[in-house]
Amino acid sequence: xxxxxxxxLSPEERRSQLLxxxxxxxxxxxxxxxSIDVLAEEAGISRGLLYHYFGNKHAFHEAVVxxxxxxxxxxxxxxxxxxxxxxxxxxxxxxxxxxVTNYEGYLSLVKGAAGGNDTLxxxxxxxxxxxxxxxxxxxxxxxxxxxxxxxxxxxRGWAAMTEELVITWRADxxxxxxxxxxEIIAASLPALVGVIPG
Amino acid sequence: xxxxxxxxLSPEERRSQLLxxxxxxxxxxxxxxxSIDVLAEEAGISRGLLYHYFGNKHAFHEAVVxxxxxxxxxxxxxxxxxxxxxxxxxxxxxxxxxxVTNYEGYLSLVKGAAGGNDTLxxxxxxxxxxxxxxxxxxxxxxxxxxxxxxxxxxxRGWAAMTEELVITWRADxxxxxxxxxxEIIAASLPALVGVIPG
DNA sequence: TGCCGTTATTGAATTGGTGTCAATAGACTG
DNA sequence: CAGTCTATTGACACCAATTCAATAACGGCA
Numbered sequence: 004x005x006x007x008x009x010x011x012l013s014p015e016e017r018r019s020q021l022l023x024x025x026x027x028x029x030x031x032x033x034x035x036x037x038s039i040d041v042l043a044e045e046a047g048i049s050r051g052l053l054y055h056y057f058g059n060k061h062a063f064h065e066a067v068v069x070x071x072x073x074x075x076x077x078x079x080x081x082x083x084x085x086x087x088x089x090x091x092x093x094x095x096x097x098x099x100x101x102x103v104t105n106y107e108g109y110l111s112l113v114k115g116a117a118g119g120n121d122t123l124x125x126x127x128x129x130x131x132x133x134x135x136x137x138x139x140x141x142x143x144x145x146x147x148x149x150x151x152x153x154x155x156x157x158x159r160g161w162a163a164m165t166e167e168l169v170i171t172w173r174a175d176x177x178x179x180x181x182x183x184x185x186e187i188i189a190a191s192l193p194a195l196v197g198v199i200p201g
Numbered sequence: 202x203x204x205x206x207x208x209x210l211s212p213e214e215r216r217s218q219l220l221x222x223x224x225x226x227x228x229x230x231x232x233x234x235x236s237i238d239v240l241a242e243e244a245g246i247s248r249g250l251l252y253h254y255f256g257n258k259h260a261f262h263e264a265v266v267x268x269x270x271x272x273x274x275x276x277x278x279x280x281x282x283x284x285x286x287x288x289x290x291x292x293x294x295x296x297x298x299x300x301v302t303n304y305e306g307y308l309s310l311v312k313g314a315a316g317g318n319d320t321l322x323x324x325x326x327x328x329x330x331x332x333x334x335x336x337x338x339x340x341x342x343x344x345x346x347x348x349x350x351x352x353x354x355x356x357r358g359w360a361a362m363t364e365e366l367v368i369t370w371r372a373d374x375x376x377x378x379x380x381x382x383x384e385i386i387a388a389s390l391p392a393l394v395g396v397i398p399g
Numbered sequence: 400t401g402c403c404g405t406t407a408t409t410g411a412a413t414t415g416g417t418g419t420c421a422a423t424a425g426a427c428t429g
Numbered sequence: 430c431a432g433t434c435t436a437t438t439g440a441c442a443c444c445a446a447t448t449c450a451a452t453a454a455c456g457g458c459a
Binding site: 034035113114115117118119120151152153156157159160161162163164165166167168171172177178179183184186187190191194195197198199200 | 231232233311312313315316317349350351354355357358359360361362363364365366369370375376377381382384385388389392393395396397398
């Protein structure tokens with residue numbers, strides 16, 4: 004068919020192109036439907052080239068997930084200035100909007116990472132931390148929360164809850180406004196922290 | 202090797218044997234590592250027989266997940282009697298203990314279902330509902346919570362948080378006792394409900 | 400402008416697991 | 430104890446993952 008002459012790119016360009024395409028395709032299919040065949044076809048290259056760059060399918064999937072996670076992290080960076088609670092709200096808002104906009108792709112990312120191997124889960128965990136730890140890293144005064152094992156556990160739980168809320172809401176927003184959702188998420192953290200025994 | 206003569210069982214027996222084995226093997230490997238080859242080998246039957254009973258791998262996986270979910274539901278059934286809050290605590294306790302005991306298998310179930318197709322996710326959702334809806338189904342008076350779209354959303358978020366808490370805690374319980382964990386989970390629901398706007 | 404070397408890229412062959420199906424052989428029945 | 434039903438098998442077709450020796454763009458140099 005497309006008997007075009009082969010195009011030769013620099014390794015960085017090619018690698019980047021393939022990763023971008025991989026992330027983009029996650030909006031249409033799940034991670035494990037993202038086969039070497041499909042990717043090569045869409046990219047207009049041979050399957051062999053993918054192996055040249057990524058070694059095997061798992062490694063390719065890892066690289067794609069990492070790229071997607073980096074996108075997320077970059078777009079939800081909390082502001083450098085402001086009150087802890089205010090920064091929290093800003094960051095959460097960015098997260099909600101990101102998920103709303105990139106819904107299908109985000110779903111593939113989450114499901115793929117959760118169902119995948121340990122490496123995938125680690126990458127995903129890092130992205131989650133970006134949403135939580137960063138906001139409190141500079142909250143050394145403990146305005147919101149003091150750093151204990153229990154507090155860490157609760158914050159982690161809060162992050163899981165937040166993800167579930169946003170995904171569920173985005174799938175069916177009926178009856179709940181974006182502002183209500185944001186309010187619930189932001190107010191939840193102090194409420195949960197208040198529940199810590201001791 | 203095992204050149205045993207073939208054994209002929211009734212369809213119900215065989216089916217049940219294969220599902221039990223499938224659930225048991227989830228403690229050792231993930232859902233998609235549970236290949237037809239592995240199962241047939243472990244069961245001492247031919248691959249063809251698995252296809253005879255389940256049609257294809259997906260259907261087999263669904264059946265295994267459903268069986269595992271049924272186990273969970275059965276073992277976390279809330280008591281018929283008692284105050285709503287008390288019943289909640291009992292049910293949550295059963296859930297925590299179930300996860301602690303069947304950790305590896307539960308992980309495979311959760312990851313497999315989350316990463317899988319819609320059918321798998323539905324089965325998994327039902328199991329989650331067993332932990333939440335059942336407790337409140339008879340709470341028609343609204344002692345704990347009134348039934349609104351927002352409340353449903355929050356309860357769903359609470360369930361996701363609970364799962365994350367238990368799994369994370371079980372992986373590394375240092376610094377947090379089982380009783381503290383239970384207290385956090387049980388107290389979280391009223392705390393979260395209190396955060397609902399309006 | 401045209402040759403040359405480097406290396407990005409290909410495609411054919413191999414491997415491994417999924418799914419199909421006609422043939423085989425337990426167990427029950429008369 | 431032969432006959433029937435059907436649980437069970439094993440060989441084969443198929444598709445996706447993976448390997449690797451051969452190929453051909455592109456930049457540099459004459």
